[in-house]
Amino acid sequence: MKDSSFRIEPLGNRHRGLFCCGVKVLDRYFHRQVSQDIRRRLTACYVAICGDSDRICAYYTLSACHIPLPDLPADITRKLPAYPTIPAVRIGRLAVDQDFRGQGLGSALLVDAARRVIESDIAAFALIVDAKDEGAVAFYEHHGFSRLNVVAGAQTLFIALKGITARLESK
Numbered sequence: 001m002k003d004s005s006f007r008i009e010p011l012g013n014r015h016r017g018l019f020c021c022g023v024k025v026l027d028r029y030f031h032r033q034v035s036q037d038i039r040r041r042l043t044a045c046y047v048a049i050c051g052d053s054d055r056i057c058a059y060y061t062l063s064a065c066h067i068p069l070p071d072l073p074a075d076i077t078r079k080l081p082a083y084p085t086i087p088a089v090r091i092g093r094l095a096v097d098q099d100f101r102g103q104g105l106g107s108a109l110l111v112d113a114a115r116r117v118i119e120s121d122i123a124a125f126a127l128i129v130d131a132k133d134e135g136a137v138a139f140y141e142h143h144g145f146s147r148l149n150v151v152a153g154a155q156t157l158f159i160a161l162k163g164i165t166a167r168l169e170s171k
């Protein structure tokens, strides 16, 4: 982040305050649903806390998933064993509060997600994301993600994790 006065940590019992990214479905999920999903072990959620305040300025979620091998491009599958599916981790949701946009927080969350997965004892080949619209697709493509080979119009993107943190940090 260009202004380094923030930290990223698990959501825990922290009060979610007035967090607002302006995308209803992402705001509603954060305020009403995410804690239940965490309790049920359906997702993990990490938040960026800005400055010395307790204000949440961004969040993202991570869950286990898999990619059907044929959904990956041929130049990648050529180097992989012919398993039916490949292990991955999904960034289900990622959002930055409107008051904190354009300061590098979105990039910082992606780097944090990649680090957590790479440092985990459980292997995953790639991060995947479900972009909510073409604007979000552009954000992820800017950070090196590529579309999976799925049906036309689908907005699921992936990035292989090998060597990824240096690449994301250079953004």
Ligand SMILES: CC(C)(COP(=O)(O)OP(=O)(O)OC[C@H]1O[C@@H](n2cnc3c(N)ncnc32)[C@H](O)[C@@H]1OP(=O)(O)O)[C@@H](O)C(=O)NCCC(=O)NCCS
Pocket (backbone or CB within 6 Å): 021, 023, 026, 093, 094, 095, 096, 097, 100, 101, 102, 103, 104, 105, 106, 107, 108, 130, 131, 132, 133, 135, 136, 137, 138, 139, 140, 142, 171
């Ligand atoms: C998309 C979003 C996460 C970006 O967060 P942000 O903190 O404003 O972005 P950053 O400041 O980290 O931007 C980092 C880089 O991405 C680029 N970028 C940001 N949004 C972009 C977009 N929509 N398309 C292409 N590039 C984008 C920036 O220009 C910047 O590039 P640079 O580092 O080369 O200068 C934020 O706008 C948001 O929360 N939007 C609403 C929710 C959403 O769309 N979530 C996406 C997942 S569904």
